[in-house]
Amino acid sequence: MKRFGGFAGFVDWRWHLDIFVLRYGWWPLTGAAVFLSSLLLWLVWLPVQKAHIQSELQELSVQLDSADEGKPVQVRNALNLPLEVIANEGVQGILLLAKKHGLTIAQADYKRHENGHIGRWQLQLPVTASYPQIRQFIRAARNIPGSSLDEVVLRGGDAGVEARLSFSIWFEVEKPNDVPVEGGG
Helix, strand or coil: CCCCHHHHHHHHHHHHHHHHHHHHCHHHHHHHHHHHHHHHHHHHHHHHHHHHHHHHHHHHHHHHHHCCCCCCCCCCCCCCEEEEEHHHHHHHHHHHHHHHHHCEECCCCCEEECCCCEEEEEEECCCCEEEHHHHHHHHHHHCCCCCEEEEEEEEEECCEEEEEEEEEEECCCCCCCCCCCCCCC
């Protein structure tokens, strides 16, 4: 008579596991572990995330319902880009930060680009200052919403470090221009 309890049952189970591993290797056991962990995530984590998203949607709908009709509600888009007005202030903010950190700007170039619902201000700043001043300015400019540092070119000069800094400030276009631009050719 076979017993399935106590130490003898463990030895019997262990012996079957050893035979299984010798025949098929560890891959089936690894696959079973991955399957069970994904099943656990699907049963536990997914409902929690669904409830979290539903609560956020409910908060947004309450915000939209309680808003006055004349007052626009700022809802963040999926890309978390700032609105056009904030991006326009960001261009001025970069120039003010440069002055605040002691950078001498020769001539700032900035261009506006739009592509559907996403727009971008592209700034090129040829500056002269010390290296620590330029580093502090770049760190401070990271806090401007939607900004990205595209390029830094440094050259040592007589009056300090000459640098060419390229920034982009990305934004959501409030009223996209859906008329296609025709090129000559």
